[in-house]
Amino acid sequence: MSALRIVWSGFVTNLKMLSTSSFFLLTSVVQPVIFATIAFYMFQSGGRSGTLLYAALGAGMMGVWSSTLFGSGGIIQWQRWQGTLELGVGAPPPMTLVYLPFSLANSFIGLYSMAATLAWGRIVFGVPLHFAHPWQFVLALAATVLSLGLMGLVLASTFILYRYANALSNLLEYPVWVASGLVFSTALLPEWTRPISWALPPYWGILAIRHAALGGPVWGPLAMVTLLGLAALGISILTFRLFERLARARATLALT
Amino acid sequence: MSAVGNWFRVFGVGGVIAYRGLFNWIRPAMYIPTMLGSPIFQLIFFTKLGQYAHAESSDFYIVGNSVQVCAMSSVYGMTMAVANERWYGTLGPLLASPANRAAVFLGRGVPVLANGLFVSAFTFGIGMLFLGFSPGIDALPALALIVVVTVVSCTCFGMLLGSIGLRAKDFFFVANLAYFLMLLFCGVNIPLSDLPGWMSFVGRCLPLTHGIAAAREVAAGASLSSVSGLVWTELGVGAAYAAAAYALFRILEHESRRSAVLDTY
Numbered sequence: 001m002s003a004l005r006i007v008w009s010g011f012v013t014n015l016k017m018l019s020t021s022s023f024f025l026l027t028s029v030v031q032p033v034i035f036a037t038i039a040f041y042m043f044q045s046g047g048r049s050g051t052l053l054y055a056a057l058g059a060g061m062m063g064v065w066s067s068t069l070f071g072s073g074g075i076i077q078w079q080r081w082q083g084t085l086e087l088g089v090g091a092p093p094p095m096t097l098v099y100l101p102f103s104l105a106n107s108f109i110g111l112y113s114m115a116a117t118l119a120w121g122r123i124v125f126g127v128p129l130h131f132a133h134p135w136q137f138v139l140a141l142a143a144t145v146l147s148l149g150l151m152g153l154v155l156a157s158t159f160i161l162y163r164y165a166n167a168l169s170n171l172l173e174y175p176v177w178v179a180s181g182l183v184f185s186t187a188l189l190p191e192w193t194r195p196i197s198w199a200l201p202p203y204w205g206i207l208a209i210r211h212a213a214l215g216g217p218v219w220g221p222l223a224m225v226t227l228l229g230l231a232a233l234g235i236s237i238l239t240f241r242l243f244e245r246l247a248r249a250r251a252t253l254a255l256t
Numbered sequence: 257m258s259a260v261g262n263w264f265r266v267f268g269v270g271g272v273i274a275y276r277g278l279f280n281w282i283r284p285a286m287y288i289p290t291m292l293g294s295p296i297f298q299l300i301f302f303t304k305l306g307q308y309a310h311a312e313s314s315d316f317y318i319v320g321n322s323v324q325v326c327a328m329s330s331v332y333g334m335t336m337a338v339a340n341e342r343w344y345g346t347l348g349p350l351l352a353s354p355a356n357r358a359a360v361f362l363g364r365g366v367p368v369l370a371n372g373l374f375v376s377a378f379t380f381g382i383g384m385l386f387l388g389f390s391p392g393i394d395a396l397p398a399l400a401l402i403v404v405v406t407v408v409s410c411t412c413f414g415m416l417l418g419s420i421g422l423r424a425k426d427f428f429f430v431a432n433l434a435y436f437l438m439l440l441f442c443g444v445n446i447p448l449s450d451l452p453g454w455m456s457f458v459g460r461c462l463p464l465t466h467g468i469a470a471a472r473e474v475a476a477g478a479s480l481s482s483v484s485g486l487v488w489t490e491l492g493v494g495a496a497y498a499a500a501a502y503a504l505f506r507i508l509e510h511e512s513r514r515s516a517v518l519d520t521y
Binding site: 037163184 | 312
């Protein structure tokens with residue numbers, strides 16, 4: 001019960017903070033709409049107007065990943081700057097539990113992206129919002145957001161020891177968009193990149209979401225995104241323990 | 257020292273020292289992922305997206321994005337080169353000095369410009385090595401000149417955003433927004449002819465647009481003289497932004513002094 005209370009109160013608090021941050025509103029609303037617009041025009045230019053919903057979903061997922069990435073990169077760094085990292089680490093609950101609600105809120109903010117790109121596509125480009133499997137779409141979206149939140153937790157844990165976490169966040173935005181095939185097929189990428197794609201929750205997440213919306217098998221990708229999310233949770237528990245111990249042993253938690 | 261010599265000293269030495277001071281946090285571990293890694297993947301992303309959409313040739317995206325990535329330095333860097341004085345609390349002493357404001361202001365653009373050129377050249381190199389971009393040896397000098405002009409123009413635009421940062425609370429929001437809007441409006445990934453009229457008009461008023469168009473033509477084999485109109489227009493757009501930026505800088509400086517809000521948020 002206590003754990004649920006920690007998760008809920010942390011989630012709500014962080015959601016409120018993120019929702020008033022102009023940076024996160026830019027990342028989760030404005031930026032995906034701009035990318036969706038670029039994709040719409042590119043698809044129209046190439047005569048692939050039937051794929052506009054495909055582009056809207058992909059651009060929305062790009063926003064989910066950006067929010068997760070920058071949020072997770074920022075969790076540790078911002079707390080470090082604000083001087084609250086030591087309090088979080090010193091608190092009795094395990095570090096994973098302390099930062100889980102933060103990471104979930106980061107990816108949840110990404111839902112703004114999906115809503116924004118779908119609404120933008122409908123209003124400005126007349127994209128028909130006819131989903132093949134509406135309930136499976138909701139389920140796939142929820143599972144993907146949750147899974148990305150858990151993946152963000154792994155990222156956050158690795159940033160404990162890394163002083164330049166923000167730079168790494170800047171680097172990782174496009175590669176995951178590319179490797180996950182969010183707005184184009186990964187068949188365009190070299191064969192050796194396949195295992196990288198398969199290891200990424202956004203790859204399976206966008207497959208599940210796309211199939212639920214446009215038609216196709218949903219349960220397989222949905223199972224994969226859920227499994228990878230659970231694996232990320234397991235990894236993050238280990239990495240948080242390991243990196244916390246290292247940071248304490250080396251007295252480098254503050255990295256100042 | 258003569259007044260002209262002093263002007264150039266403040267412009268050159270002052271610009272470099274200011275850059276070193278304001279960007280002392282840059283390390284290879286920060287610079288490489290952000291300024292070199294991110295442009296590579298931006299290039300790959302849009303090239304593959306264009307390929308999937310069957311929109312334009314790969315060269316279209318390689319040239320567009322290789323030029324546009326200079327904005328990472330020109331827009332963000334220039335914004336920080338002016339606005340961070342306020343953040344670090346050094347704006348007051350700077351503006352209390354008798355140094356020529358134009359020299360102080362423009363001098364900050366030189367290191368940012370050099371950095372933007374390096375990032376653009378690096379991204380072109382990646383396009384050549386991995387994405388099959390081959391403009392031909394003869395086209396390279398003209399292409400280099402166009403890129404220099406375009407980066408100058410984009411840096412002037414960054415100066416305008418930096419000036420806004422003298423008073424705006426959240427100047428990073430403005431810089432981020434400008435960077436992403438450039439991807440949409442400036443013909444980086446979409447030909448202006450495919451955009452609605454008002455969007456292509458906005459694009460023509462922004463830096464990059466004419467430079468990218470000229471670079472594409474030269475890369476396709478056109479001579480520099482045949483795109484001189486585009487190059488001069490790009491330079492004119494840059495000059496207009498530089499003048500607007502300087503005027504805004506002086507207005508905001510004056511207003512900040514008058515209202516006693518020079519380094520407040």
